[in-house]
Amino acid sequence: MTDTSKPAFPDRLSVDPRSKFYVAEIFEHEVGILLNGKERLGVEEYCISEGWITVPAGKTLDRKGMPMMIKVKGVVEPFYR
Numbered sequence: 001m002t003d004t005s006k007p008a009f010p011d012r013l014s015v016d017p018r019s020k021f022y023v024a025e026i027f028e029h030e031v032g033i034l035l036n037g038k039e040r041l042g043v044e045e046y047c048i049s050e051g052w053i054t055v056p057a058g059k060t061l062d063r064k065g066m067p068m069m070i071k072v073k074g075v076v077e078p079f080y081r
Contacts, residue, residue, distance in 0.1 A: 009078040014045040021045065030081040036074040044069060048076045 007025045014021040033043045035053055044067075046053045053076060056067035 006080050009048075011049050012045070012047040013078070016044065019045070032079050032081050034075075034077040034079065035072060040072075046076050046078065048078070051076055 006029055007023070009026065010021070010023060012021045013023060013026065015027070016022060017024075033040050033046055033053060040053060040055065042055050044054045044056065052071050052073045054069040054071050057070045058068075060068040062068050
């Protein structure tokens with residue numbers, strides 16, 4: 001059953017409002033990400049066609065004070081909770 005009141009997921013999406021891949025309408029709803037069939041928490045960005053997500057690498061920060069990210073590859077499936 002699909003809910004037509006929720007926007008479709010783009011191929012690439014970021015939670016960072018400064019990113020060109022940020023879509024505010026999607027974050028009005030609770031979003032989850034499945035990677036290889038398992039739910040992943042803390043996902044910062046994903047790309048469905050290239051098959052990757054980025055997640056923070058522990059508590060490590062870059063020189064601008066932002067979390068260091070690692071890219072994890074696999075089958076990406078976004079969904080609304």
